[in-house]
Amino acid sequence: MPGLFPLTLSQFTGHLPASHHGRALSDILLQIGLLGKLVSSDLRRAGLLDILGVTGQTNVQGESVKKLDEIANDTFLTVFGEADGVSAVASEEMEKPVFFQKPGADAAFLLVVDPLDGSSNTDCNMPLGTIFSVLRRRDTNRRPTEEDFFQRGVDQVAAGYLFYGSSTMLVYTTGQGVHGFTLDPGIGEYRLALEHIRMPDKGKTYAVNEGNCHKWTPGMRQYVEYLKVPDKATGRPYSGRYSGCLVADVHRLLLTGGIYLYPGETDKPQGKLRLLYEANPLGWIVEQAGGSASTGSDRILDITPKTLHQRVPLLIGSRQDVETADAFIQGRT
Ligand code: FBP
Numbered sequence: 140m141p142g143l144f145p146l147t148l149s150q151f152t153g154h155l156p157a158s159h160h161g162r163a164l165s166d167i168l169l170q171i172g173l174l175g176k177l178v179s180s181d182l183r184r185a186g187l188l189d190i191l192g193v194t195g196q197t198n199v200q201g202e203s204v205k206k207l208d209e210i211a212n213d214t215f216l217t218v219f220g221e222a223d224g225v226s227a228v229a230s231e232e233m234e235k236p237v238f239f240q241k242p243g244a245d246a247a248f249l250l251v252v253d254p255l256d257g258s259s260n261t262d263c264n265m266p267l268g269t270i271f272s273v274l275r276r277r278d279t280n281r282r283p284t285e286e287d288f289f290q291r292g293v294d295q296v297a298a299g300y301l302f303y304g305s306s307t308m309l310v311y312t313t314g315q316g317v318h319g320f321t322l323d324p325g326i327g328e329y330r331l332a333l334e335h336i337r338m339p340d341k342g343k344t345y346a347v348n349e350g351n352c353h354k355w356t357p358g359m360r361q362y363v364e365y366l367k368v369p370d371k372a373t374g375r376p377y378s379g380r381y382s383g384c385l386v387a388d389v390h391r392l393l394l395t396g397g398i399y400l401y402p403g404e405t406d407k408p409q410g411k412l413r414l415l416y417e418a419n420p421l422g423w424i425v426e427q428a429g430g431s432a433s434t435g436s437d438r439i440l441d442i443t444p445k446t447l448h449q450r451v452p453l454l455i456g457s458r459q460d461v462e463t464a465d466a467f468i469q470g471r472t
Pocket residue numbers: 202231253255256257258259348383384385386411
């Protein structure tokens with residue numbers, strides 16, 4: 140009887156309209172699903188395998204590389220090296236994109252990935268994520284270049300994340316709303332758990348690393364202080380909820396509302412997070428669910444990238460909360 144069981148990922152993405160690169164995007168999302176199964180299988184046994192700790196290398200972000208970062212990155216290159224549809228991958232872990240030797244125009248898409256988000260959580264069994272963004276190749280009559288990745292967030296054709304929490308979830312958008320699938324370990328399939336996610340216009344929680352408050356602008360400090368002042372009418376004080384994993388914090392916001400902030404700092408006006416790998420894909424997910432993503436002054440998705448590893452301040456979450464944060468940061472309160 141129809142509707143008896145939640146649709147699987149392949150059944151649901153099979154409905155993607157041809158006008159929306161249907162088949163090709165569905166294949167890419169299924170490959171992302173496969174990657175999620177491979178990575179979560181390692182994570183679930185991490186303490187039993189020699190995959191915790193660091194590799195001894197430093198990545199292009201200047202961070203020490205965790206063994207799990209490298210495993211997730213290699214798994215991406217293996218899965219998409221074999222698959223059709225993607226001609227190149229840019230990764231937060233790699234200085235330059237990898238261009239696959241694939242003939243013909245079939246490989247019409249570029250993939251941007253943060254293979255493992257929340258690196259400070261890897262060795263203590265805390266939540267982790269994988270973030271992805273799919274871009275169209277600008278010209279399939281020539282080989283893709285690094286500059287082909289410099290596309291604004293509004294030009295993404297698919298984006299989302301894998302969340303390795305108490306269950307493994309895949310949440311994505313192709314511009315037709317945001318949908319969430321839970322990996323059912325019993326059958327090894329992703330099954331539809333959340334269709335057309337809509338986030339509340341205003342929340343009750345905020346996620347920020349307050350240990351950095353001495354590096355914040357006065358406006359940013361005043362905003363976080365404002366959230367802590369009891370006021371029934373505006374639902375304050377907000378509760379602090381910072382997991383150390385952007386994907387986990389954004390997933391909470393999608394379901395319960397609120398705001399996550401990684402602002403610019405006096406010594407790092409661009410903050411920590413990366414435009415292509417983190418801000419654009421999560422910004423589109425949140426906007427598709429009715430929320431907002433801003434730098435404090437500009438809409439994230441309107442920014443034209445200039446470099447592959449460009450960083451941006453990120454305020455992301457419920458529409459009203461981001462508007463209020465922007466007002467404080469711009470000194471309009
Ligand atoms: P990675 O992609 O290297 O993990 O960096 C992103 C991130 O870990 C976010 O997931 C998290 O919200 C933030 O950085 C934590 O940064 P900090 O430790 O400075 O608070």
